[in-house]
Amino acid sequence: xxxxxxxSKHFTYSDLIECGETFHGSGIGNLPxxxxxxxxxxxxASEILDPVVEHFGPLQLTYGFCSPELAxxxxxxxxxxxxxxxxxxxxxxxxxxxxxxxxxxxxxxxxAACDFIVPDISSLNIALWIGxxxxxxxxxxxxxxxxxxxxxxxxSGCGEVTVMKPKMTGRGxxxxxxxxxxxxxxxxxxx
Numbered sequence: 001x002x003x004x005x006x007x008s009k010h011f012t013y014s015d016l017i018e019c020g021e022t023f024h025g026s027g028i029g030n031l032p033x034x035x036x037x038x039x040x041x042x043x044x045a046s047e048i049l050d051p052v053v054e055h056f057g058p059l060q061l062t063y064g065f066c067s068p069e070l071a072x073x074x075x076x077x078x079x080x081x082x083x084x085x086x087x088x089x090x091x092x093x094x095x096x097x098x099x100x101x102x103x104x105x106x107x108x109x110x111x112a113a114c115d116f117i118v119p120d121i122s123s124l125n126i127a128l129w130i131g132x133x134x135x136x137x138x139x140x141x142x143x144x145x146x147x148x149x150x151x152x153x154x155x156s157g158c159g160e161v162t163v164m165k166p167k168m169t170g171r172g173x174x175x176x177x178x179x180x181x182x183x184x185x186x187x188x189x190x191x
Contacts, residue, residue, distance in 0.1 A: 140175075163176045
């Protein structure tokens, strides 16, 4: 696989690997080492991102694949800027099928994840549409004007949605996880 190869109808591997401010500011190569990671990125783009583009129009990827080196750079960036790193590689699926330096899979959930926003469209509307029309593993919803996080695995079914409410301190979030049906019921009137 090569960065400029198509991984779906609307995306190349580069789109999912070379995105996000930490990547652009780090100079890290960030290439997947495992063939399963390349495949998971392709499936994520085909099953989630392509349908979103076809329904809402072009989207902006804000965070995609995260190699162990990029995860370290994100943690360093957060320390320097005294912010929360906003990643948790053991469960957020941005590492896809990669291994850590101890030879263990970074995230045992498999699949892959990305964060994105569609300009001028409420992220709540996008999250609700995904919940109604697509199979996914996990979706994190932050706010109407913030990117959403979505993951997909081959075993994806009707996944779960985590609503991230900002803490009063302004650092971090209070997650509330629910079934897709509960999310659709709870937020349908707010879209």
